[in-house]
Every structure is written in structure tokens, then in C-alpha cells.
Amino acid sequence: MKVRHRKGVAIHPDPESCGAGREAAAEALTGEAAGQPLSRENECLERRRCYALRKATPGTAPLRAVQGLHAVEDPEHAEKSFVQELGDLVSARRQATAGQVGEGMCHKPNCEPDEKSDACIVPTNGPNNGSGSKLLPAEDREGRRAAKSNAGHSPAPRTQSRTIASMGLDGVREAARESRDVRFTALMHHITPELLTKSFHQLKRSAAAGVDGVTWREYEDGLADRIVGLWDAVQSGRYRALPSRRVFIPKPDGRQRPLGIAALEDKIVQQAVVTVLTAIYELDFLGFSYGFRPRRNQHNALDALCVGFTQRRVNWVLDADIQSFFDTLDHDWTMRFLEHRIADRRMLRLIRKWLSAGVVEAGIRTTTKVGTPQGAVISPLLANVYLHYAFDLWTHQWRRREAKGT
Numbered sequence: 001m002k003v004r005h006r007k008g009v010a011i012h013p014d015p016e017s018c019g020a021g022r023e024a025a026a027e028a029l030t031g032e033a034a035g036q037p038l039s040r041e042n043e044c045l046e047r048r049r050c051y052a053l054r055k056a057t058p059g060t061a062p063l064r065a066v067q068g069l070h071a072v073e074d075p076e077h078a079e080k081s082f083v084q085e086l087g088d089l090v091s092a093r094r095q096a097t098a099g100q101v102g103e104g105m106c107h108k109p110n111c112e113p114d115e116k117s118d119a120c121i122v123p124t125n126g127p128n129n130g131s132g133s134k135l136l137p138a139e140d141r142e143g144r145r146a147a148k149s150n151a152g153h154s155p156a157p158r159t160q161s162r163t164i165a166s167m168g169l170d171g172v173r174e175a176a177r178e179s180r181d182v183r184f185t186a187l188m189h190h191i192t193p194e195l196l197t198k199s200f201h202q203l204k205r206s207a208a209a210g211v212d213g214v215t216w217r218e219y220e221d222g223l224a225d226r227i228v229g230l231w232d233a234v235q236s237g238r239y240r241a242l243p244s245r246r247v248f249i250p251k252p253d254g255r256q257r258p259l260g261i262a263a264l265e266d267k268i269v270q271q272a273v274v275t276v277l278t279a280i281y282e283l284d285f286l287g288f289s290y291g292f293r294p295r296r297n298q299h300n301a302l303d304a305l306c307v308g309f310t311q312r313r314v315n316w317v318l319d320a321d322i323q324s325f326f327d328t329l330d331h332d333w334t335m336r337f338l339e340h341r342i343a344d345r346r347m348l349r350l351i352r353k354w355l356s357a358g359v360v361e362a363g364i365r366t367t368t369k370v371g372t373p374q375g376a377v378i379s380p381l382l383a384n385v386y387l388h389y390a391f392d393l394w395t396h397q398w399r400r401r402e403a404k405g406t
Contacts, residue, residue: 169279176283176341183343188350190276191269193231197223199271203264203377210263211245211360219264230265237346241266241357243365244373258327260359260373270377273350277381280341285384286392292380326379327371331355334372334382337389354378 168190175182200223205216219226233239244260251257262270278294285293290301308314335352342348354376358367372379 169276172276172279173283176280180284183339183341184280185343187276187342187344188235188346191231191234191272193227195272195275196227196231196268199268199275200227202271203267207267208247208261209245210261210266211242212263212265214264216264230268234269234350239269239350239353241353243358243360244376246359246361246373257374259375262354262373262376266354266357267377269350270354273347274378274381276347277342281381281385281388284341285388286396288395289384289388289392292384326374326383329372329383329386330370333390334386337385338382340389351378351382355382 172184172187172190175184200216200219203216207216209215230239242263242265244262247259247261248256249259282294288304290296290298290304331352334355335348338348338351355372356368358365359373360366372382
């Protein structure tokens with residue numbers, strides 16, 4: 001009997017030895033290292049080979065020695081069929097490696113590939129149309145868990161609205177901390193449906209309605225769809241600020257203080273903008289500034305004064321009040337102060353809309369060229385920005401260069 005040698009896939013005429021040859025054949029079939037278990041498609045291939053070899057007659061073709069194993073050579077058409085079948089299986093194997101595994105890969109629809117992904121994707125919201133879902137609208141996608149090799153790092157959002165805004169604002173805070181001169185050119189993408197929803201829940205539920213007449217409880221009905229429409233209007237530039245409804249409350253000295261009650265959607269967007277800008281300006285504001293700041297109040301200011309009086313020698317105290325400060329805030333200077341840090345034109349136009357929206361008093365609308373309504377969500381932050389550049393920085397410089405004493 002003539003024995004030939006060739007390189008190729010090892011098979012054996014004895015069906016009982018097919019299982020013993022699997023380990024040697026695994027690397028040739030799948031490209032995997034020897035010793036790994038054969039996948040389902042390779043088992044199917046081995047069974048088909050064994051079935052064909054049972055019908056083969058040893059005398060019809062010479063034996064071949066292939067990689068230390070013996071095989072019976074089938075007729076020419078059988079070998080072509082086998083090569084084509086092998087090519088199909090290898091092609092399917094490559095598709096499975098590329099993540100295209102389907103039910104057609106094996107006989108059982110529920111078969112699973114051997115490979116494991118480096119990270120799992122977990123859906124966190126409903127379909128894009130938002131139908132039948134109370135979750136946040138459609139611009140939110142799935143959240144992706146970080147790979148094992150990156151477990152020590154905070155997972156970054158893969159899209160602008162995938163996670164809550166606070167994660168995206170971490171980068172804004174870091175950039176603001178590194179340099180006091182950097183100007184932020186892209187901030188509007190932080191105004192996400194998630195942030196707008198969070199801003200809605202931060203508002204007072206019992207607050208009076210603005211000129212739109214919509215209360216917090218009424219707006220809560222169908223909140224997801226309302227937020228989608230509001231977010232789309234803000235991002236597309238179709239959003240229009242409504243004038244504030246002016247009311248008066250008595251002051252201790254007998255005078256009346258004017259308050260401006262904004263429309264509910266204006267409050268929501270203003271709260272979202274305050275969240276974004278606070279990430280920048282909280283790193284700029286000086287330590288002796290206490291008004292309208294997170295985790296600071298008048299009690300903290302009194303504590304600081306008490307420490308100063310008891311631990312240092314104090315000769316005099318200056319008590320000053322800016323008359324009608326909110327009502328006389330200059331719009332142009334406010335925008336110029338904001339431009340020291342904010343270069344996002346869309347954000348600046350949004351703030352300008354609120355400053356020039358005007359007020360409605362006794363059914364009559366009045367345009368405003370100065371001032372920002374007391375009671376508006378955005379007004380305290382704008383006042384602090386104005387005072388930071390017009391007063392606080394000057395005071396800090398005077399204390400360091402001109403003030404004398406210990």
C-alpha cells in the first residue's frame with residue numbers, strides 16, 4: 001500500500017478514534033491553541049467525517065499519513081464537498097468572533113458562543129419614541145460598564161445624554177480648576193433631558209405659577225413627553241423665554257419688594273443652566289463670598305465673623321447695602337463678565353433671553369433693559385458673577401496690596 005504525506009486536517013478511518021484526534025485537530029479547525037475544547041461546529045464536522053468514513057471502502061483509495069494520523073482518501077467529488085463544507089464552517093467561525101453569532105450557527109437556536117465580551121451593555125431606557133415608558137426620553141441610550149482592565153477608572157459617558165449631567169460636568173470642573181483663564185466654548189450639550197428632569201424635581205412644588213398658569217403638579221402629568229419637547233426646543237434654538245409675572249411683598253420698613261415669578265419651563269431650564277455654570281464659578285468665587293452659594297448661607301458668614309472677632313484684633317466693621325441691586329443690574333456688563341469664562345454663544349444667547357424677557361404687571365407687559373427678576377432661579381448666580389468681578393476681586397486685591405495691620 002502506497003503512503004503519501006500532505007499537510008492538512010487530520011482524520012482517521014476508524015470512527016472510534018475520531019474523539020481521540022479532536023485535540024490535535026482543534027488548532028487546525030479553529031485557530032485556537034491545542035487543548036481547548038472543540039466548539040459545536042467542529043463537533044458537527046467530526047461527526048460528518050466519521051459518518052462518511054463508515055461508508056467508505058478502504059480499497060477504493062490509498063491511505064495517507066497526515067500529521068501522524070491515517071485517513072482514507074475519498075473520491076474527488078467528496079473531497080471537494082468536504083473542502084467547501086470546511087470553508088463554510090471556518091467562515092462562520094470568523095463571523096462569530098466578530099460578534100455576528102446567530103441562530104444559524106448551530107442546530108440549536110439557543111447555542112451560545114464560547115467567547116466573552118469585555119463589557120456588558122445594559123439598557124437603561126425605553127425606545128426612542130418614549131411610548132409606554134416613564135423613563136427619560138429617547139435621547140438616552142444604554143449605559144456601558146467599563147472593561148475589566150479599566151476597572152480603576154470612572155466610566156465616561158459614550159454619548160452626551162447617556163448618563164446624568166454630573167458625570168460630564170466633572171471635566172468642566174477639572175478644566176476650571178486647572179486654569180482661571182480658560183473659556184468654555186461648548187456647554188449646551190450638558191443640558192440633557194436627564195438634567196432637565198432633575199431640575200424639575202428640584203423646584204418647589206408649592207411655588208406660584210407664572211404667566212403660563214402651569215403649576216408643578218400639572219406639569220408632572222406626562223413629564224417625559226414634556227421634557228422631550230422642552231429639550232428639543234432649547235437645543236434647536238426655538239425656545240422662547242416668557243416674561244415674569246411681577247408681584248409685590250411687604251418689607252420690614254413698610255416698602256414693597258418686587259418679585260418676578262417665571263414660567264415653569266423657564267424655571268426648569270434656568271435651574272439646568274445654573275447647575276452647569278456652578279461647576280465653573282464655584283471654583284472662581286472667593287472664600288469670603290457666602291450669598292446664594294451651595295453649602296453656604298448666612299450662618300456660615302456669621303461663624304466666620306465670630307472667628308475673626310475672637311482670634312484677631314478688629315478695629316472697625318463696614319456694613320454696606322447695595323440699593324435695589326437686582327433691579328438695577330446692568331445687562332451689558334453682566335454679559336461682559338460672563339464672557340470672561342463662557343464662550344458658548346448659544347449659552348450666552350439663552351441667558352440674554354431671560355434678561356430681556358420683561359415683566360407682566362396687572363396684565364401689561366413691560367420690557368426691561370436693566371435688572372434681573374428677584375425670585376428667578378438664574379438671578380442669584382448672575383448677581384454673584386457680577387459682584388465677583390465688580391466687587392470681590394477688587395476687595396481681595398485691596399486687602400493684599402493696600403490693607404495694613406495683622
